[in-house]
Amino acid sequence: MMSHRKKPSNAHGSSQSTSNAGPTATQEEEDDATFTQPSTMQVQKGLEKLTPAQVDQKTAEVVQYFLVKDQKKIPIRRADLVKHVVKEYRNIYPEIMKRAARTFDQVFGLKMVEIDPKNHLYILINKLEPVTGASPITNPTNPKLGLLFVILSVIFMKGGVVRESVVWKILKNLGVDIGEKHEEFGDSKKVVIEEFVRQRYLEYVRIPHTEPVEHQFRWGQRAEVEVSKPNILLFMGALHGQEPQSWSQQYQEAHRAPNSSQSGTSSQR
Amino acid sequence: MKRARSGDEEDPRQNASPAQPQSDGDSSGSGCGLSSADMQHKEDSPGTRREIRSKYRELILSVQKNREDMLSASNNKLTEVLEKANKLFQDVRQPREAALDAQLLVVTTDLGNEKASQLSAEGASFDSVAFTEHLLSYMGLKRLTNGEDGQQNGAAFGYLPQDAWQKVAQRAENCFRAAPSFHYMMGSFHAEPPPPKQRIERQRKAPTKEVKRMMPTQLKKMGDSHQEATEKEVERILGYLKKYYQDDPTSPILYYEFVIDPNSFSRTVENIFHTSFLIRDGLARMHLDSDRLPCIAPVEEGEVEAGGSSIRKQCIVSISPKLWKEIKEAYDIRNPLIQPSNMQPE
Numbered sequence: 001m002m003s004h005r006k007k008p009s010n011a012h013g014s015s016q017s018t019s020n021a022g023p024t025a026t027q028e029e030e031d032d033a034t035f036t037q038p039s040t041m042q043v044q045k046g047l048e049k050l051t052p053a054q055v056d057q058k059t060a061e062v063v064q065y066f067l068v069k070d071q072k073k074i075p076i077r078r079a080d081l082v083k084h085v086v087k088e089y090r091n092i093y094p095e096i097m098k099r100a101a102r103t104f105d106q107v108f109g110l111k112m113v114e115i116d117p118k119n120h121l122y123i124l125i126n127k128l129e130p131v132t133g134a135s136p137i138t139n140p141t142n143p144k145l146g147l148l149f150v151i152l153s154v155i156f157m158k159g160g161v162v163r164e165s166v167v168w169k170i171l172k173n174l175g176v177d178i179g180e181k182h183e184e185f186g187d188s189k190k191v192v193i194e195e196f197v198r199q200r201y202l203e204y205v206r207i208p209h210t211e212p213v214e215h216q217f218r219w220g221q222r223a224e225v226e227v228s229k230p231n232i233l234l235f236m237g238a239l240h241g242q243e244p245q246s247w248s249q250q251y252q253e254a255h256r257a258p259n260s261s262q263s264g265t266s267s268q269r
Numbered sequence: 270m271k272r273a274r275s276g277d278e279e280d281p282r283q284n285a286s287p288a289q290p291q292s293d294g295d296s297s298g299s300g301c302g303l304s305s306a307d308m309q310h311k312e313d314s315p316g317t318r319r320e321i322r323s324k325y326r327e328l329i330l331s332v333q334k335n336r337e338d339m340l341s342a343s344n345n346k347l348t349e350v351l352e353k354a355n356k357l358f359q360d361v362r363q364p365r366e367a368a369l370d371a372q373l374l375v376v377t378t379d380l381g382n383e384k385a386s387q388l389s390a391e392g393a394s395f396d397s398v399a400f401t402e403h404l405l406s407y408m409g410l411k412r413l414t415n416g417e418d419g420q421q422n423g424a425a426f427g428y429l430p431q432d433a434w435q436k437v438a439q440r441a442e443n444c445f446r447a448a449p450s451f452h453y454m455m456g457s458f459h460a461e462p463p464p465p466k467q468r469i470e471r472q473r474k475a476p477t478k479e480v481k482r483m484m485p486t487q488l489k490k491m492g493d494s495h496q497e498a499t500e501k502e503v504e505r506i507l508g509y510l511k512k513y514y515q516d517d518p519t520s521p522i523l524y525y526e527f528v529i530d531p532n533s534f535s536r537t538v539e540n541i542f543h544t545s546f547l548i549r550d551g552l553a554r555m556h557l558d559s560d561r562l563p564c565i566a567p568v569e570e571g572e573v574e575a576g577g578s579s580i581r582k583q584c585i586v587s588i589s590p591k592l593w594k595e596i597k598e599a600y601d602i603r604n605p606l607i608q609p610s611n612m613q614p615e
Contacts (some may be wrong), residue, residue: 058400060306063358068451070448070450070451071450071451073447101416108448110448123526125446125447125448125450126446126447126449127446128446129446130442130443130444130446131443140435141435141438141439141442142438143361143434143435143437143438144438145438145441145442145445146434146435146436146437146438146440146441147434148441149437149441150404150437150463153400154397154400157395157400158395158397168339169397170397170401173398173401173405174401174404174405174408175429184434193440203547207379208379209333209375209376210333216462223488225446226445226446226447227446228443228445228446230446231444232444235440235441235444236400239400239403239407240399240400240403242393246393247393247395248393250395253387253540264295
């Protein structure tokens, strides 16, 4: 069923020529390339040959894989999923994914979202809306979240794109100097341009024709589905002692109808 | 600037500025042929070309180096560059210069794009300086007192408490619909197949083990002194069962008739409890009669198999005071088949 091709160099071509595309990108694309989405007929046939227990077992394995991979908030690639977990059940892949999505939804209260339909990347997000205002529960939170939050807020308030120099300056004013080792974040620049980018919270893209090279920050695909713009505005309002509506453009953007620019809903393949 | 070709007629113009494309007053009126030929010769000179190219490069460089300045909304420097470029373009004759012009256009367009995106038509502007000030207050910054000569830039402005970023993180949490991190209580996870399968099996086995353990712990909970009492009670009930069965082996004993004590709900419950041991140990069995009512009968001596038997089914019997009353009335139970013993706990 699967066609075996020689390794084509960039035959598929990444959808975005972002600086994320490392040397492994082509390998993953290659793996993904050998996976062709089975037709409904094929899925039906495949299901007939398996017992319900077998299908349930495989679904459970997929669910486990997702949950563990999500610990580090790194998106899950379809290619990895097929290669490491689904394996010989790939002919009923859509059915398994459908069931897994249902499990996440009903058992865990999570949504499985395809944040990148081209490269087939998935994440898990919470089905529940976050509470407005400070949370009554005080769990120990990772301080990196605060750093991320500041950057995301700045990008949002400044219209969606910000040059990196602006971000570095703001961070420096907050005591985070990328030239020095930070007490809590260590190599803060690395955290921002590597960890947050890999998690798809941020996008870090070269600005063309800049000499020396400069980059821009945007919200990443994960941020688009996971982060609540209205809540950011509420926090801004509280911080500045202003009404969120006073930032009319950002307010409009925050309360825009969803899914006009977002990719993927749950249980997409 | 030297010219490759110099004709006698062009010498008078040597001192004129070579970049001037406008023809002089007298030559414009006269036959175009001669003056345009003149102009062509003049402008074709490599020196002229070089100058134009160098001016373009200058402009490109100035845009790149003074980016910040050009972006500022307070001046028109970008427009000025474009105007200069326009003038320069009039002299462009060859592809090399045009290419530079195109390059300049690209650079200025980028800048123009950025400048445009900086404009906010309406609403409050977002001032990052104000933002950082407010945020620092929120984080609980302790500023340096006047005695210390604080540095200008952000870094050594004072002391942030240890949990400053933690505080922001906690406040920020509600902006994220993040899935809570899932952690096994067991060890780490490998992407290879075998570990997940093992874990699934173990997890499935565990519950059944617990079920089996349930019964003994129940007994233990009643305390050691009670354990004997329970056993005795169970034996006593078995005795009743056998007796009633022997009285009339053909007529089946209705289960509810057997266990219900019309005088006490709690004793009924205890009877059910004790009877369940008989079933578990294979000393009694239950079946449904022709009316699909549960009946109970002792198992023949030879048939007794402790522990697992070939056909074992489990069922859960529940009873509530309301149900107890209903059954009492339906079956018209006046006297308990299981006589209350003398040593009843509580």
